[in-house]
Amino acid sequence: MTVSYPPTHQSVVPAADRTVDPARWPDVAHPPRTSALRTAIARRIVERAFTRVPLRIRHGGDGRPASLVPLRTGALPTLTLHRPEAFHRRIGAGGLIGFGESYMAGEWESDDLVGALTVLASHVDELVPAPLRRLRGAWVRRRPEQQRNTPEGARDNIQSHYDLSNELFSLFLDPSMSYSSAVFAAFPASPATFTAAQHRKIDRLLDLAEVGPGTRLLEIGTGWGELALRAAARGAEVLTVTLSEEQADLARTRIAAAGLSDRVTVELRDYRHVEGSFDAVVSVEMIEAVGAEYWPAYFAALRGLLAPGGRVALQAITMPHERMLVTARTHTWISKYIFPGGLIPSREAIARESAAAGLRIVEDAGFGDHYAETLRLWREEFGRQAAAVDALGFDVVFRRMWELYLAYSEAGFRSRYLDVRQILLTADHTPETAR
Template sequence: MTVPVVPAPVRTDRVDAARWPDVAALPKASRLRTAAAERIVRHAVRSLPLRLRLAGRSRPLGLGGPLLDVHDPEAFFRRIGAGGLIGFGESYMAGEWDAPDLVAALTVLAGNAGTLVPPRLQRLRAAWAPKQPARHRNTADATRANISHHYDLSNELFALFLDETLTYSSALFRGFPAEAALLPAAQRRKIDRLLDLAEVGEGTRLLEIGTGWGELALRAAARGARVVTVTLSAEQQRLAQRRLREAGLADRATVLLRDYRKVAGVYDAVVSVEMIEAVGAEFWPEYFATLDRLLVPGGRAALQAITMPHERMLASRDTHTWIQKYIFPGGQIPSVEAVEQSTGATALRTTRRDGFGAHYAETLRLWRECFTERAEQVGELGFDETFRRMWTFYLAYSEAGFRSGYLDVQQIRLTKGETA
């Protein structure tokens, strides 16, 4: 059994205010909003299998279960009152609360996401929830900055917690619990299954949207496919090109720094792994129209996509979230229904769909444990303590989403001109 590791609390007076302005300083929030936040939290926790311990209070709140330990209740409720879930995440970054088992505590919250806020306030969400900044819209001009924010952090950072394949998406395991030593094989199994869904083989003209660090392009080229792969991350392009050269496959695969909307040509197959989440709901119809334009009649698209329940997607799609602010600007997780609606005006039809969310939870656990074990090396790369708490929260928050069933991950095959 793995013993959870709790990152050391950050002293707010040590937070780099230039890098983390909204963590270093408490937000402006009226007494009314702070009091309302406390009342909502208390009311929610009262019926949850969770313990909320507030410093200076003798008894924890809740029905029992994982502990959420609040060191500074005034700051905690003030941040939530001002920013909702963004404030909840920033409070963790500031070291104002901790949890001995962070994933377990967040899993309880994720599993009850639809009921944490009273229904009458949910109906007024548009009035109190933060709105997504206009600058994060995934237009052709803005998308590169959104992608760069995350993927151009440092190839060395990602190499510290990913496996040797440098694959940054859900693996596909043979069984649980997953072991770190088996992660490379599980990642290659996932990639091979996608390539099989798209019927990629000798001579296939393959387009990959979202290169990552090149593992899928490598495996497709090794099958004899002629690969064009596009990314908006200069860091990823550089490393993917190097890996292809070192494998002797550079003549079969071209890595372009290009927006998917600007790709030309015709292809027998398109593969895209967890890229649709970065497209933005506004642009999903354009994304699928692009796949339709690029595929030959009878062509196949094999996608791997994180999904969420449709009603939760509708409720949150206009809200600015902690993940969007700090991790993936402009991101939006689709529902299965949203994918079907977005392909409706194209000749693309779903001919297979398989979910494997439990595998993502295990993938994230392995990444998080590796990141925690190598926290000192992360620091040596220039990433401060606040960043390390942010990244720990991000990985745990994501893992909790899959463990609770709030999130799923799907492999979807779309065929041009066929029905299921």
Template sequence: MTSTVSQPVTSAPAVDPARWPDVARVPHVPLRAAVAGRLLHRVAARRGLRVELPGSRTLHPAPPGAPVLRLHHPRAFLHRVGESGLIGFGESYQAGDWDSPDLVALLTELATAPETLVPTGTQWLRRFYVQRPPSGELSTAANARRNIHRHYDLSNDLFALFLDPTMTYSSALFPTGPDPEPKATWNGLAPAQHRKIDRLLDLANVGSGTRLLEIGTGWGELALRAAARGARVVSLTLSEEQLVLARRRIAAAGQEERAEVRLCDYRAAEGEYDAVVSVEMIEAVGRPFWPEYLATLDRVLAPGGRVALQSITMPHDRMLASSRTYTWILKYIFPGGLIPSVRAITETAARHTRLRVTCAGAYGPHYAETLRLWRERFTEQSAQVAALGFDEVFQRMWELYLAYSEAGFRTGYLDVHQLLLTREEVTA
């Protein structure tokens, strides 16, 4: 039985098959599509979703205010999901097969206990559609620069459209205690980014004369604030776009003698430093290379030094479950990476280095608010994004990425931690 709804007619974006081959291609997998259809019925009923179909129909009754999945092209949606699961779900959004008037609300519902979406007895079906990450995206020394290029070298102008003036692309820290207010404001974002940076620098005891290594430059704001404290900063990046702008910003601030940015893989880091900081870099390293990454921090750290890391994290069991899965985020947004758990960082450091995690502070709700502000800014700037040469498929991809990430933090599926690692010094 179906009910009628008021549904606007929308046109699908034009998909360039040369640029978006898997978005342009609609697979034909009837049996798997039928399974996806049954799963959609189950998820909608159990999660209270309103699934709207063409012709002003709904899949089944839903409670008032239910999150909405609006299917414009149900057949394409089911065949994509049937073929490749969540990758197909994301590609279907890029193609315009489905939409939602409140994308974050829908994704938040789906991100709540995601392991319960598929019936326990059918988990074995995963092997028919779950892909393994391709070896060409493994973050080896040879591949890492290409992986970083695909995201961070898109365009400095693109990032400037939705980031605040500090050009900080990581979680802010709002001045509201453990949880931010329901609606943080855009005007408060830059101060909140400085608050985050300052807390990390304080954690590493960065001050006048500190020899500081930063792994992952971003666009230079942390290096600038550390240099303003009197530290001598060496910052490493693999992004050529970020390198150019970070150096320009450092020169404009008159800090060239205190802050140096190098195009360099973390594995090639040289020197000895009183402090090492790294903000949301370990996620790009990839699980096979966490030992080498943490061993590098240990190698360059001077006696008595401190390492301060900021990392997106997920529960350990979910990290293990996803560690060999090729996801939509890996395919289109962050190739080669994996979000770690705090336990994984702690155990890897203990097993492969002399470093020990001695402090860990979480503030995931602040990231949800940061992402909301970025997402709203990004969608407001759609005309400017298009003027930079990014088509509608790209824009829908980034809207989904930002909304998906926000939903992850709102449910607690994702978190963000600032971690302090120190070394137990051996005395003779």
């Protein structure tokens, strides 16, 4: 099937969307300059992909045909293209970065955003013809040099996300202020059980690390302090480090309010600069911010900080190894707008890098469906808090960006493209087991 569009010329750039501040969002306000050929190729690839997946594709309000693909029976997610020419121009110029920026600009939407993205994630290897995948290097961008996780770069990368506003995160996180996957007792999950599920996740990690009275515990990645609070309540002596000033400030406030300042020290410190010897090291979804270049340094730090007989308990998001290798070389929409410098590891990468540092995986349990539920609760609450987000000074483009981020992440787990795992490592020779 073919659909006719007006010709695209390199010299023609549509005017900025008046709802988008071009000073704040320069790459969203204006569809990029690109050649007619690249746009035409992108359009053909997109149209071909859409005919092969269970989606309904519609044009909205521009006089175009009612649909790009035959309507299938049953309830399917609908993706509506409000400005199809701009949509294809962005994809032609920037691939999936353009896909995300087009959503931020309001050029497309869906009646079931998670459902549509889950379909695309489930068919990710089928969307582009195999011969064209070999030309991927001509289409995608390399990660910017300034996003490398040097000590200075890591601080900037972390602060660009986690120092947005404590008030923003408090609008959609549960009262424990936990920003990682919960472990639910039953599905479907509900807001009423959310904090208990977050505590269940924390307690499982502390149990893996055998944290109890007198344990010298290091936490890499403080968050807003809930794990440190629960560890201190067990009688542990806790050092927790972070690069986020906003998180450190609120964590200290919460720890003081709980009367546990004598057991918990919060430091603004890079994991590479921590000194000491610890019975247990715990790190929750922090390895994703380390970057592949620095995984050897990260695992070497874990090993070097571990006292004899000590245990390391990690919670880590993972992706298939081949997809990780592709993503590692690519500047993505997530790395541009959400987590600069971030990279989700594979299980193989974790096993290889930890072994090279002298650590052995002795337990490894996955629970990706729990992360999908966690993200659903966050996403739904974020949507309910739109007016409060606006009141904090975040504009509609920011809200659409976070809607897409939360839905995109949820879709990753629902499609099983992503997983999350709790991993126990030791420096001894305990036989490896996995569940």
